[in-house]
Amino acid sequence: MLKIDNVTKRFGSHTAVDNLSLTIPKGEMFGFLGANGAGKTTTFRMILGLIDLTEGNISWNDEPIGYDTSSLIGYLPEERGLYPKMKVKEQIVYLARLRGMDKKEAEKELIEWLRKFNVPEYENKRVEELSKGNQQKIQFIASVIHKPQLLILDEPFSGLDPVNVELLKKAVYELKEQGTTIVFSSHRMEHVEELCESLCIIHKGSPIVQGRLNEIKRDFGKKNLMIKADFELKELEMLPGVIKMKKLIGGAILQIENENVSQDILDFLKPKGFIRQFSLEEPSLNDIFIEKAGASYE
């Protein structure tokens, strides 16, 4: 269990993380969201003990995290990097051994992982010879090869093509199934929605939303209404209970105060003409983020 307790980090007068408290149970996948500069990487670095906390406490299974526990923790930094001139095998084995893994076992695991990522032929290639996407796979292997209990992934899917994103998602999901606790930040809301049970949105260093995904959506109250019709929808914006409207081609998405409003709108629309689509949807994380942080995420 990862416990972050009233953690604050200040750099001089600038507060990077302000009074953050989180509890992430064992085996859970936790999403960490926030715009650039919100304090995600700083939080990760504090979890890893790379920078000291100004206030508060962080523990893994009630023990402080430090270099003594580095064999239990895996970290994929946002800024990717490996030794460009070293061969994949040498490099991964070296990094695994630095985290306390046995050499033979590291070699065996590496072959397994390379096969899983469909790139067994890279074992003896130098990293600089690989494409960026493939370097990312190697980097991912470097962060998980020693079978960490806690895995921290900083933007694991950025810069990957959709095929590789799926491959990596699958791998992350498998690790979760094996009991690894995973914390990851992502630029893409849909990745978090898809993978995480719980999440936290931080904005300018403060957590603004946190909890289980379905509860967050339920508590948010507001719903989205998707309408496609053959007639002009402009006047819908004036109806009571409609917060805002975004026009699409041949339709619109409305944000409404609660689900009851949708029935009023349906009554209003019925006499107007032919309705192709009328669906009530859960709010997306993006909507919640925009609402809470008052800023667009992407």
Place this chain on the structure above:
Amino acid sequence: MSRFGLILAKSYMNKIKSKSFLITTLIFTLVIIGATNFQSITSLFEGSGDGDEEKWQVVVYEEDTEIAGSLSDQVAILNSSIEVSGGEAGRVDLEEQLENGEFDALLSISMTEAGRIDAEYLSASLTANSYSVDLQAALQTIQSNMAANRLSLSADELATLNMPVAFSQAAYVDSAKSAEELDQARGLVYVLIFVIYMSVLIYSMMIATEVATEKSSRVMEILISSVPPIQQIFAKILGIGLVGLTQIFIWAIVGILSVNLSSDTLEGGIYSLFDFSSGSISTIVYGIVFFLLGYFLYATLAAFLGSLVSRSEDLQQVLMPVNILIVGGAMLAFFGLAEPESGYITVTSYIPFFTPLVMFTRVGMLNIPFWEPAIAISLTVLTILVLGWFGAKVYRGGVLMYGNSSSLKDIKQAVQLSKKEKS
């Protein structure tokens, strides 16, 4: 293996296996073999020396004198590779023969009424300077003898005139090195200063490059989440230091072997540098000690400065002050070779950044009491420890900082980033 050991082994093996290490080691090894066998190698090109066709053929043209025979005898004493013979044709014909390459040089000799020999040396090129010098010396002797004859001086009287001054040097301090010893010491110290200077420069640069590469390739973030920065920095410094020692060890072995294999045929010259008398052994031991001190001092400095830059391109800029210090130390040391007792050498030999080179010069050239290098060494060790402690702080913060500037402000910021701020 401990993590410290792993990093040490990797830094060491990576460099030892690298092409640049193999190439530099090989080039220097060849240079050493070349230098120690210099005379054998040059004599290869000069030939064996006893064949007539190898000799420098000089033909003498005389107008009113008869000295070709005695010149030939005199020259034979001075330089056996010159053969002098009398010309048997007119001057114009001889010049033509010279141009045709029938002999190497033409010497036209005439004598003034006052008894001065006027000689004109004519050759295709004047690069073989030693021949004309020897010829001139031989002519000088002949002229003196002729003058003595005219003045009716006996051979003894002539010898008295030409008697050289007996000039020997001695220092009144017992322990001071004799002039001969000093010359010998100077050679060895010169070579060692150069080796220390080059290796400190090269290896501290290597450390900085290594750190900057790890940082710019962003592998650093994985490393510092696995291994404490202090362990990393010192494992790396030690690893590269061992590379340096390995290289120096190889060169020393090659040098000694090469000297011993060739020293039975040749003596003097460059070999006196490698004459392993007791004095030079202590100089060599000091050399190794000062190399290590210099290396650790500058490597620590370079490592933490390297941690400040985000791109390898900026490295030169931050290392500039370090390079200036090393070059400054080397210049002081080379000045010190000429006048090891001057005040500024004594003073700078206690400044830690100059100690490795300047104190080494003093130790090598003078017989100074043991406590002097001991104090300087302690000061340097202290500086290394302080730099190491401070460097580790900067390193810890520095490797997490990515910006494009590289200045004192960054050092402050880096220290701040790594500071324990727990209240």
